[in-house]
Amino acid sequence: MTENDSSERPHVVIVGGGFAGLYCARSLRKAPVRITLIDRRNFHLFQPLLYQVATASLSPADIASPIRGILRRQENVQVWLGEVVDVDPEARTVHLADGASVRFDYLVLATGATHAYFGHEEWAEHAPGLKTVDDATAIRRRFLLAFEVAEREADPQVQERLLTFVIVGGGPTGVELAGAMAEIARRVMPTDFRSIDTTSSRILLLEGQDRVLPTYPPKLSLKAREQLEGLGVEVRTGTFVTDIGEDYVVAGEERIAASNVFWAAGVAASKLGSRLGVETDTAGRVPVHPDGSVEGLPNIFVVGDLAQMEDGEGRDVPGIAPAAIQMGKHAGRNLARDLRGQARDPFRYLDKGDLATIGRAAAVARLGRLKLSGFVAWILWIFVHILYLIGFRNRALVLLQWGWAYLTYHWGIRLITGDPPVRLQRARGAEGVGSDDAPAKEDG
Amino acid sequence: MTENDSSERPHVVIVGGGFAGLYCARSLRKAPVRITLIDRRNFHLFQPLLYQVATASLSPADIASPIRGILRRQENVQVWLGEVVDVDPEARTVHLADGASVRFDYLVLATGATHAYFGHEEWAEHAPGLKTVDDATAIRRRFLLAFEVAEREADPQVQERLLTFVIVGGGPTGVELAGAMAEIARRVMPTDFRSIDTTSSRILLLEGQDRVLPTYPPKLSLKAREQLEGLGVEVRTGTFVTDIGEDYVVAGEERIAASNVFWAAGVAASKLGSRLGVETDTAGRVPVHPDGSVEGLPNIFVVGDLAQMEDGEGRDVPGIAPAAIQMGKHAGRNLARDLRGQARDPFRYLDKGDLATIGRAAAVARLGRLKLSGFVAWILWIFVHILYLIGFRNRALVLLQWGWAYLTYHWGIRLITGDPPVRLQRARGAEGVGSDDAPAKEDG
Numbered sequence: 001m002t003e004n005d006s007s008e009r010p011h012v013v014i015v016g017g018g019f020a021g022l023y024c025a026r027s028l029r030k031a032p033v034r035i036t037l038i039d040r041r042n043f044h045l046f047q048p049l050l051y052q053v054a055t056a057s058l059s060p061a062d063i064a065s066p067i068r069g070i071l072r073r074q075e076n077v078q079v080w081l082g083e084v085v086d087v088d089p090e091a092r093t094v095h096l097a098d099g100a101s102v103r104f105d106y107l108v109l110a111t112g113a114t115h116a117y118f119g120h121e122e123w124a125e126h127a128p129g130l131k132t133v134d135d136a137t138a139i140r141r142r143f144l145l146a147f148e149v150a151e152r153e154a155d156p157q158v159q160e161r162l163l164t165f166v167i168v169g170g171g172p173t174g175v176e177l178a179g180a181m182a183e184i185a186r187r188v189m190p191t192d193f194r195s196i197d198t199t200s201s202r203i204l205l206l207e208g209q210d211r212v213l214p215t216y217p218p219k220l221s222l223k224a225r226e227q228l229e230g231l232g233v234e235v236r237t238g239t240f241v242t243d244i245g246e247d248y249v250v251a252g253e254e255r256i257a258a259s260n261v262f263w264a265a266g267v268a269a270s271k272l273g274s275r276l277g278v279e280t281d282t283a284g285r286v287p288v289h290p291d292g293s294v295e296g297l298p299n300i301f302v303v304g305d306l307a308q309m310e311d312g313e314g315r316d317v318p319g320i321a322p323a324a325i326q327m328g329k330h331a332g333r334n335l336a337r338d339l340r341g342q343a344r345d346p347f348r349y350l351d352k353g354d355l356a357t358i359g360r361a362a363a364v365a366r367l368g369r370l371k372l373s374g375f376v377a378w379i380l381w382i383f384v385h386i387l388y389l390i391g392f393r394n395r396a397l398v399l400l401q402w403g404w405a406y407l408t409y410h411w412g413i414r415l416i417t418g419d420p421p422v423r424l425q426r427a428r429g430a431e432g433v434g435s436d437d438a439p440a441k442e443d444g
Numbered sequence: 445m446t447e448n449d450s451s452e453r454p455h456v457v458i459v460g461g462g463f464a465g466l467y468c469a470r471s472l473r474k475a476p477v478r479i480t481l482i483d484r485r486n487f488h489l490f491q492p493l494l495y496q497v498a499t500a501s502l503s504p505a506d507i508a509s510p511i512r513g514i515l516r517r518q519e520n521v522q523v524w525l526g527e528v529v530d531v532d533p534e535a536r537t538v539h540l541a542d543g544a545s546v547r548f549d550y551l552v553l554a555t556g557a558t559h560a561y562f563g564h565e566e567w568a569e570h571a572p573g574l575k576t577v578d579d580a581t582a583i584r585r586r587f588l589l590a591f592e593v594a595e596r597e598a599d600p601q602v603q604e605r606l607l608t609f610v611i612v613g614g615g616p617t618g619v620e621l622a623g624a625m626a627e628i629a630r631r632v633m634p635t636d637f638r639s640i641d642t643t644s645s646r647i648l649l650l651e652g653q654d655r656v657l658p659t660y661p662p663k664l665s666l667k668a669r670e671q672l673e674g675l676g677v678e679v680r681t682g683t684f685v686t687d688i689g690e691d692y693v694v695a696g697e698e699r700i701a702a703s704n705v706f707w708a709a710g711v712a713a714s715k716l717g718s719r720l721g722v723e724t725d726t727a728g729r730v731p732v733h734p735d736g737s738v739e740g741l742p743n744i745f746v747v748g749d750l751a752q753m754e755d756g757e758g759r760d761v762p763g764i765a766p767a768a769i770q771m772g773k774h775a776g777r778n779l780a781r782d783l784r785g786q787a788r789d790p791f792r793y794l795d796k797g798d799l800a801t802i803g804r805a806a807a808v809a810r811l812g813r814l815k816l817s818g819f820v821a822w823i824l825w826i827f828v829h830i831l832y833l834i835g836f837r838n839r840a841l842v843l844l845q846w847g848w849a850y851l852t853y854h855w856g857i858r859l860i861t862g863d864p865p866v867r868l869q870r871a872r873g874a875e876g877v878g879s880d881d882a883p884a885k886e887d888g
Contacts, residue, residue, distance in 0.1 A: 192512035
């Protein structure tokens, strides 16, 4: 086959190198197409473990892998680093932030979702969310700095506020963050500090609905709550947050003094979905036909968290990694069927279950109708996640690191990078703890 | 022993948690003192391997370890996160950036050195140096982005400029950076890209003196040069840089078009040295007595790269890790001798040799009068560095990662974090490659 043949192949543009986009590209490895995969980042992120970066248990490189590396043997793929900001379905063109544009014969949109503040964008500054590697290292910095500042703080009231951590949202991310933070504060940190007792840290998990993990079976919600409380997390359900500021959060009627608020409450689909000219749902997702394509645009597929897809039984497919993988593969298969002149297949969602981990050796899991909790569920969680870290050089390293952390109770990745002194200064400045108080403490 | 006894112990303040400060603190573990170790960062950095983070071979967490963790069992140490900006020898007080101040009975200054531009601070923007973790991730971002931007670039002249990497300074850091970059461009990257041939990248190493590694024996300089050239590095000695801009560097008479210039040429001691009221040398180092203390200030020690110390034979102790470790321990011992009413010992430098690595399986080494190069030196390099990663949980992990990289030729940590789209846009914008050119390439 000559160069020429290959350039005359249909051009498939995939936007987004998450689970959906990546598995779509892979499923087209033998198809007679040219693929351009465009992503803002040069790496695929294993998002289910992102909270472990936020809580200093894993390093970014353990859960991120360069997209080029993953696809290097697939010769019909070209990877572009760039940010797609607009789609023109008529002209079959996507536009990039840097002014470039790319024509496509088929488009697969897989740009996912980000966290959303339900119209309270001003909360973003005080309550960072968790969707990207940079989000995770920002949360890690904040979490670790709280202890550093508290160690140097003389005022017990301020110390208490610094050591109060509030997680808003009791879905899997919130549950996993709260569990990991409680465990680190209570079991890993104590020997590191001299002035503060990190075991007295308060970890609060706030959830608006009447139970944590609302999409899981009620029995597992209860187990999760018990396990969280066993780690010392204060779980408050039926509690809505009405305000968040620099040093506080208002939950229901109560104002909680807390320097550290983390957001795990809402997601909104990528804005690119709104550029297709079809009406999106309240979360900004694009409704798709059972074949994965958009109404009136048979050559445009939307997959993953950006798609509103029915599972074949009238329910929406959930926004989780296994669903994104299935949708990505399905779109790729249908695209290949098109090229062979075959009819497209409808999407059938294979529900593999749910899994959330709570701290060091506890988890809850649903596998079909089987429900598990505790250590058995945690072992299952380990295996599933190691299994899915496919394409990552680091599978063995992650397992080793987990084993090490499990055996020794020490977390090694507690680095505060970026610019800590500024934040440190601000935190102190806000309290009026200035140069006059500090020496008194030091010399006292 | 009661709380009271302990608070009446002499207060030793150590500023800086690098090799010198950390080993000083450790050497005082049994001394009847209270120690406060203050650092701007919460982690100790294994600086000899920093270039491996800059070239995406190791992750920051592999070579950095929280200071608290290292010292957690040493109960007479309190660790503070903070930036010391001034010293008042009369009042025996150090002042922090956030307004706090701390009184000391003994002070050990171990704030090291940073890179310097010989009065050309305007070069810093275009030619980043390598002293901190953030420096390393910034260089990594720049290095990796060059290939990403080149892959999307249509103009061959611009591509060539993007794939020209210039390292200024042929000391150990420059040699190690150049070797690692050449190897990655030629042996790791090729299969990842479709439009560019990364093996055609140019790596230039510029050195003002007449040989690379000028502090090593001439024979090893020659070996290092041969090994670098074997990897495809263009080595230019006797070449002074007179200007650096956004897309070029002027070396001697020649203007080299290069988008990526890295600085490994000069170091200057921490500015804190100038606050002691004694005259510093041209590099900003503080002259110290053989006992480690400063002229007229017997209770202030200066150790590590900030100190100008003689080795007992009229030569300056070099600014390398083994020397910093020895000075740190020596100051700690003398401080303990003071407290026991014993006379202080003079410093004796034990020269353990020199080691620099060049790429995957080559290095040069001097051990006393023994000189080694090639694979044997590289094996020695591996062992010495693994050995010195003491106190790091990651010793096994780093070895595993090196072994893996050696066997597979794949580097896994090629993450571009931070904000790549901005830089990408600027690089293209500067060339005038706009929206009108790009589709032509894409569709052509």
